[in-house]
Amino acid sequence: MSGAPSENEEENVEQNEAIQKNQFDLSTLKDDETVIDLTHSRADHIPDMTRFTKLEELSVRTNLLTSISENMLPLTTLVELDLYENQLTEIANLEPLVNLIKLDLSYNRLREISGISTLTKLVELYFVHNKISKIENLENQTQLKLLELGDNRIKVIENINHLENLEELYLGKNKLKCIENVENLKKLKLFSVPGNRFVKIENVDNLKNLEELYLSDQGLQNLEGIEELKKLRVLDVSNNEITTFSNIQLLENLEDFWANDNRVDSWPEIDKFAKLSQLDTIYLERNPIYNNDRTGYRRKVMMALPQLKQLDANLCSHPGL
Template structure:
């Protein structure tokens, strides 16, 4: 059926200057833009304002097409156009540091649109201990060798760095933050023997590797990457905090050497069970929310008697069980599961003298009787001071 058969004016001839030939059409995305609707409302009782030819006085435009020359931006979050105009940048020269005396121990240049480290002339700071270059446009780590004798904290959070070259001389470094960059591989850091804190949040890392020399590391954060397996952590025997949330990990494994681990974060992964924790006898905080865990096996937490915080929320757990031995428990987060029995809550938790906070909202035991839910929790657990997000009135 033609446009004329449908009661619409035919579209005007296309402009030959706007046509895209067959060779170019595959490189472009076409988006049809609907015609603008009239905002004027017509009274139901009024006669339609049309002439004898059926024209109602509105300008009818033919469908329009928008052509995107870079359709990848719609589907690829990592896409970048090499021909796009550069982001406006402030010259990263010594003027930015005029207010810092040469004996400064702390330099903080956040969100200054810096793209060149050498132009900052950092070698003038002979006592520099902390350098923060967050939220800039830095692509390469080009630090003067002289900083290696004094620098202890280095922060490149939210830049454009894709490779970890340039840290060879940082022999005193204790903290390194490379979060929110474009790093795909962990390399060129295993010589940083004094490092105690390492941050790689929100990068493109798919494998834990090349950390063998970091024997003094106490905290590593690898959340929001592309990890599928916990591996190559054997030499990090002093590690106390391991943050692995928002990855693609399917199994808790290879953690036995980490006897000093106090905190383990595995939320938002692909776990279906809790296990592999029997050797972590010093574990105090465990976060496994937003996974696909259906139960807590009898031996899952049997050796983790120092647990103070347990977060199992947003899973598929139907029975609260096998946690009665956790006498040090202070917080239990179990919202958005399939828990339905208040007797299990009382049996597992009533004798926990240190328990102050519990979350059970969005479980059947709350949804089936929301009006009496809080009172039932208080009766079952009289020691708690906070139920979900609300403090208990004394």
């Protein structure tokens, strides 16, 4: 026998009705809110937010926005705007948001970078998983420290050499054939370009402050080109065509080295790591030296490199055994 709906059931009905109408409910929020999170509201537009004159952070993640409405124009106090995972096809109506420091437009349907020329204070800018084919229109973003353009359709690294404050650059899973036009990025600490089409490491000599370099899933055959990266702590070259670890011994600050799924079949290659005292993690599985001697592989590596704390996915609790 069914009775009257409970208070929770009535509340769920109201929420479902709001979702079906694709509207945000802002009625319970105070005028002086500084942070508003509208994630997963299934809304297809941004409502009038004029009354929030002190708003600093706005998240509209995972909704159904197809455009950025003029209701964004009054939000000049915003420093962070998150529009991750919507259905945006262009960037519009952001020009007055001149105080933005962080802007996330990842997982949308954008085909070009535009509409951000007035956002000169940006420090972090995200465009992951869009349909962008060219890096452009970043002339005024000289304060950027982080630029994320992974999983797009970019064929050339260009128009970023003026971003001299950049510390992190992500260009993984694009259609790049070579590393180029990065020589002025001397503050860069992290450079992530996995899943592209490189066959050699080049044009990174000037990146002397680089600490992390990610180059997995390409066609690299050796490590030539890394000689000047003396501050490198993390190097990922997994899933390539590498047969030799040439010049690896020059990276005296190396801590993490990922080279699983390559073509190293000579044990003397492992001896090149012996003098790297900071090295504590190395991945070598599924190389010929692993496949050809699975019984002795782990023992041999640990004996050659007693400084290791981790080999592949396992801790090295008893070096030499």
